[in-house]
Amino acid sequence: MEEPLLPAEQSPPPSSIDETVRSVRCRPAALGLALVAYVAVGAVERVCFTRMTAKLADDVLFMHTLLAALSMALFIVLWMARAQNGREPIAEQLQRLHPTALLQMALLDATHTILALDGAAGVAGTTQAVLLQGAVPIHAALRTAPAESDAALCGVRRICVQLKSGLAYFSFWSWLSSGRWCRQVGVLLIVIAMVAAAAVPDGGCHGAMQVSGLYSLAARAPHRWQSEAFGSAANSSLAVVTLPEQQQQQEEGEGAGNGQRRATFILSLFVGGVAAMHKQRCLSRTPTDVVIFNAWLAFSQLIAGLIVAPPLLLVLHAESPVVTLGRLAHGLRCCTAGFAPLQCSTVPSVAGFAPLLLMFFIMSTMWSTIAYIMLHYGNQALLTIGSALLLPVTLLAFLRPIPLPFSWAAPPEPLSHHAALAAVGMIFALTLFHGGTLREIWRAERRRREAQAAADAADAERGAADLHEQPGVAKHLSGF
Numbered sequence: 001m002e003e004p005l006l007p008a009e010q011s012p013p014p015s016s017i018d019e020t021v022r023s024v025r026c027r028p029a030a031l032g033l034a035l036v037a038y039v040a041v042g043a044v045e046r047v048c049f050t051r052m053t054a055k056l057a058d059d060v061l062f063m064h065t066l067l068a069a070l071s072m073a074l075f076i077v078l079w080m081a082r083a084q085n086g087r088e089p090i091a092e093q094l095q096r097l098h099p100t101a102l103l104q105m106a107l108l109d110a111t112h113t114i115l116a117l118d119g120a121a122g123v124a125g126t127t128q129a130v131l132l133q134g135a136v137p138i139h140a141a142l143r144t145a146p147a148e149s150d151a152a153l154c155g156v157r158r159i160c161v162q163l164k165s166g167l168a169y170f171s172f173w174s175w176l177s178s179g180r181w182c183r184q185v186g187v188l189l190i191v192i193a194m195v196a197a198a199a200v201p202d203g204g205c206h207g208a209m210q211v212s213g214l215y216s217l218a219a220r221a222p223h224r225w226q227s228e229a230f231g232s233a234a235n236s237s238l239a240v241v242t243l244p245e246q247q248q249q250q251e252e253g254e255g256a257g258n259g260q261r262r263a264t265f266i267l268s269l270f271v272g273g274v275a276a277m278h279k280q281r282c283l284s285r286t287p288t289d290v291v292i293f294n295a296w297l298a299f300s301q302l303i304a305g306l307i308v309a310p311p312l313l314l315v316l317h318a319e320s321p322v323v324t325l326g327r328l329a330h331g332l333r334c335c336t337a338g339f340a341p342l343q344c345s346t347v348p349s350v351a352g353f354a355p356l357l358l359m360f361f362i363m364s365t366m367w368s369t370i371a372y373i374m375l376h377y378g379n380q381a382l383l384t385i386g387s388a389l390l391l392p393v394t395l396l397a398f399l400r401p402i403p404l405p406f407s408w409a410a411p412p413e414p415l416s417h418h419a420a421l422a423a424v425g426m427i428f429a430l431t432l433f434h435g436g437t438l439r440e441i442w443r444a445e446r447r448r449r450e451a452q453a454a455a456d457a458a459d460a461e462r463g464a465a466d467l468h469e470q471p472g473v474a475k476h477l478s479g480f
Contacts (some may be wrong), residue, residue, distance in 0.1 A: 039393050052357055065332075115312070122260070
């Protein structure tokens, strides 16, 4: 008993023990700050995306090309920095890339991005934030459907047997006591809220604001308003009739265009779910280094955008590929010329877009980095809590934006009663879904700890039995 448990060269010094205790105490605070940053940065990223797409509604391929180029440049810099750091070389099997799988992932990602950029231009930011939550059941269904196809049949057979034996009540109670019912009911409510949000007409709300502003102007200056109205009516008897008709036709055309963009945005969610599922399967089959994979994927996405965008825009907006590629060439020439007015005259929307695009790219990169940190140093439960808090904070950022860089580009958005009900329903559905997810995570963690404790106890008993079986130890113990 006088000998130390560890030799002198293996016992940790007191300073390292103090540092370990201090790091353990600071870890919850750091993870809490990461959670706050995850929610705040995610909301700002969504606001920047909405303003960027609203400003560059007709330059979808230009936005996709620049975002892919920035992503490729970022990962190439990380690749070079890691190579110069002098660490151990990466295993050869982690550097292997399958060109066919990479091309498939790039085509799916490019299609998803182009559809999202094109559809977001005609959808309000609050509606986008609600519709994006529809990706939760889409990803869950696409991720679990192949694995649970056989399990579903077995479940049906088991239910039939339980119904015959009168044990269905106990099965229902076990389902209710678990967190699966929260997830399943939450998915159903998410789909209902998504359909309700998709039925909200954005144009009607904006049109009501314009009409109310028009009437307030007439009330402030009645004499001037009446004199101009009667003067225009005297000059042309068709003016009073034609102007409302033209305005109605224009609003109907804008409503039809916004409806098409809304459908395009919803379609992008399904394409994004398929792309995420395919990417996950490819990476699970052939693991690849993250930096190398993302660098080559960004380059492939840049090339895939040039292939996918012209036919997509031709189908969606009857825009010829010559016009699409011409706008891309004019936009790139404007960027390389330092946004000179002479070079940007053909694409006036590109002038002044750089702050919004760079802000969106920076926020998106920070958001992904924070999510990786939370998963690496925390657990899935922390990221689930952040996902549940993200929607209300994003809606607050759209309705009452706080002073942020370029906040002048994000004025408060109007929210109709129908849209508010859809948003409240979506928040409730997400709370139920993520609550069930947290419950399943905590139950799995508790089962893991119980299994670990049982395994440790079994190892201790086995070690004690082996110790008693040794003849010298048994003789030594019998002497006591």
